[in-house]
Structure formats: structure tokens, C-alpha cells
Amino acid sequence: MIRRTVIILAILLLPLLAGLLFTYEVINVEFNSLMEDQVSVKNQEGPIIPFPEQSVPFKRGAYVARTVENPYPGDPESVARGEALFAVHCAVCHGDKGIGGGPVGEYFDPPPPDLTKDLLRSLNDAFLFTVLTDGFGRMPRMVENLSVDERWDVINYLRSLAQD
Numbered sequence: 001m002i003r004r005t006v007i008i009l010a011i012l013l014l015p016l017l018a019g020l021l022f023t024y025e026v027i028n029v030e031f032n033s034l035m036e037d038q039v040s041v042k043n044q045e046g047p048i049i050p051f052p053e054q055s056v057p058f059k060r061g062a063y064v065a066r067t068v069e070n071p072y073p074g075d076p077e078s079v080a081r082g083e084a085l086f087a088v089h090c091a092v093c094h095g096d097k098g099i100g101g102g103p104v105g106e107y108f109d110p111p112p113p114d115l116t117k118d119l120l121r122s123l124n125d126a127f128l129f130t131v132l133t134d135g136f137g138r139m140p141r142m143v144e145n146l147s148v149d150e151r152w153d154v155i156n157y158l159r160s161l162a163q164d
């Protein structure tokens, strides 16, 4: 009986003893528990990198780099790329030719505006870029769908629509 109790106790204590080996570093596992060694803290140290030129404060303190100049305005190749991108990313809401009436757009109230009319002429490139990056009102942000260059392609396509 006593023997059995000792064996059971030994079995129960074994994990605890094994744990102590790690606690007292008899078995030493490299484990970094210092808070200051985290990436999130390290990034705050050292020389502070200046904000990129033309970056603007955006939503409570965060800074976003913005290329506010259209790199290829009116370039026909860019317009063609933009047309293809528009068909994939915008037409569901804004309709095939940007005049509205896309199947998903019908669920919005007010519906997505006609992008071929005066509205678009009144919007400058930088603003359109912001709309495509961050969304606008109920329109979702497109920053994950379109690279910076692709956003400019779409903007050039929109400009070509507005000229007709």
C-alpha cells in the first residue's frame, strides 16, 4: 500500500520536477522575455525616420505617404489598363461605363453617382486618389484591391470617360 502511494506521488510530482529544471535553468532554453526586445518597441527607438515628402496627417496622428501627382495623365496605355481594372473593381457598383446602375450599386442609398458627368470634372486627381485609397462615404476603400499605379490607371480612365 505504502509502495503504491509513493509510486503515485512520484508520478504526480514528476512533471513538477521537470518544470523546475527549466525554472532554475538546469535545462536552458533561449526565451526572450524582455519587453524592450520586441519589434514593436524597437521600432520606436533609434533615429526617427522623417515623414515622406507630401505625406499628410491622416486619421488621428497616423501619417500616410501620398503621391498626389498623376504620373501619367492621359497616357492611352494607362487608360486601357484603367478600363480593365474598372470593369473588375468598380463596374459592379458604378455600372459598365461608370454611369451607375451596377447590380451591387442598387443596394446603396443614395446610389453610386454617375462618374461621367460634371461631378468628375470638379474633382481633382489628388482627391480621386484619396477616394480610391480610403473610400468615400459608403463606398468601400480600394487600397487593398488596387496598387498605387493601378489607382492612377483607373483615374486616367475616369478622366477619359468624362471627356465624351
Ligand code: HEC
Pocket: 086, 089, 090, 091, 092, 093, 094, 104, 105, 108, 110, 111, 112, 113, 115, 119, 123, 128, 131, 132, 136, 137, 138, 139, 140, 142, 154, 158
Ligand atoms: C461596393 C460598391 C462600390 C464600388 C465597388 C465602388 N464604388 Fe465608388 N462609390 C460607391 C458609392 C455608394 C458612392 C457614393 C458614396 C456616398 O456618397 O456616400 C461612390 C462614390 C464614388 C465617387 C464619387 C466621390 C464624390 O466625391 O462624390 C467616385 C469618384 C467613385 N465612387 C469611384 C469609384 C471607382 C473608380 C471605383 C473602382 C475602383 C469604385 N468607385 C468602386 C460605391 C462603390
